[in-house]
Amino acid sequence: MNVEHATVFVTGANRGIGQALIAELQQRGVRRIYAASRQPQALAGMTSELVVPITLDITNRQQVQAAVARASDTTMLINNAGALAFGSLLDSPLELIVRDMDTNYYGTLHMVRAFAPVIAQNGGGAIVNLLTMASLASAPAIGGYSASKAAAYSLTQAIRANLRGKGIAVHGVYPGAVDTEMIAAMQMPKTSPAQVAQAILEGVANGVEDIYPDGMAQQLVQLWRQDPNQLAAQLAAL
Numbered sequence: 001m002n003v004e005h006a007t008v009f010v011t012g013a014n015r016g017i018g019q020a021l022i023a024e025l026q027q028r029g030v031r032r033i034y035a036a037s038r039q040p041q042a043l044a045g046m047t048s049e050l051v052v053p054i055t056l057d058i059t060n061r062q063q064v065q066a067a068v069a070r071a072s073d074t075t076m077l078i079n080n081a082g083a084l085a086f087g088s089l090l091d092s093p094l095e096l097i098v099r100d101m102d103t104n105y106y107g108t109l110h111m112v113r114a115f116a117p118v119i120a121q122n123g124g125g126a127i128v129n130l131l132t133m134a135s136l137a138s139a140p141a142i143g144g145y146s147a148s149k150a151a152a153y154s155l156t157q158a159i160r161a162n163l164r165g166k167g168i169a170v171h172g173v174y175p176g177a178v179d180t181e182m183i184a185a186m187q188m189p190k191t192s193p194a195q196v197a198q199a200i201l202e203g204v205a206n207g208v209e210d211i212y213p214d215g216m217a218q219q220l221v222q223l224w225r226q227d228p229n230q231l232a233a234q235l236a237a238l
């Protein structure tokens, strides 16, 4: 897809990878950017002629409908918003496991169902889903998150086939560890969100369906391709 001509809608735009995507999109000179956040006040510094703030909790279906009505010229949707609860599936609070599934799977699904018809009407474009290497094999220390992102991976594969004839490319992004608030508690080498944002947009521009945006992701996907159980063993050690 020609990113420079796109009108792009980004969820979870107020921090982390979402914020870095807004900065990178501004540099590339796209047509318009809808920057969506549950906390619109956090977008105040980003707002410009190019960047339109949108209030959006992706688990709120009324807000999703209002967002698509407001952003009806969108040609690229980046489903970046995500939640992560630490803990085992066996004993972490059920509300947190439900929250991860509501956000990462159902929230992404609400967005896709609302925006796919609009992107098709606008002549086609792209949907980009932020997944993780833990979509491909579970990391038991974040068991609920892994399950929700595995569901989002399955969704990505399904809609890729559903939308192929409608001119909408569907991209999955599988970062390794990225230096954001989400995994601030984890001590390990991390890639900067700016580097990940750049790699995502390069991948979309080059038509790469599955984007591994950093060194850790590229190394882990090799392992997964050789033997999925080896990736599971590696993630179990986290």
Ligand SMILES: NC(=O)c1ccc[n+]([C@@H]2O[C@H](COP(=O)([O-])OP(=O)(O)OC[C@H]3O[C@@H](n4cnc5c(N)ncnc54)[C@H](OP(=O)(O)O)[C@@H]3O)[C@@H](O)[C@H]2O)c1
Residues within 6 Å of the ligand: 011, 012, 013, 014, 015, 016, 017, 018, 037, 038, 039, 056, 057, 058, 059, 079, 080, 081, 082, 083, 084, 103, 107, 130, 131, 132, 133, 174, 175, 176, 177, 178, 179, 180, 181, 182, 183
């Ligand atoms: N960081 C990593 O190592 C890593 C690795 C692989 C994949 N990812 C994925 O990359 C994406 C971005 O993560 P990040 O690292 O930038 O995380 P982050 O810094 O924690 O940011 C998460 C963003 O999602 C928003 N969000 C959460 N729940 C939402 C909801 N219900 N509705 C709307 N927005 C919501 C947050 O908004 P609030 O500020 O309102 O909470 C925030 O803007 C996520 O999908 C994550 O799973 C991250």
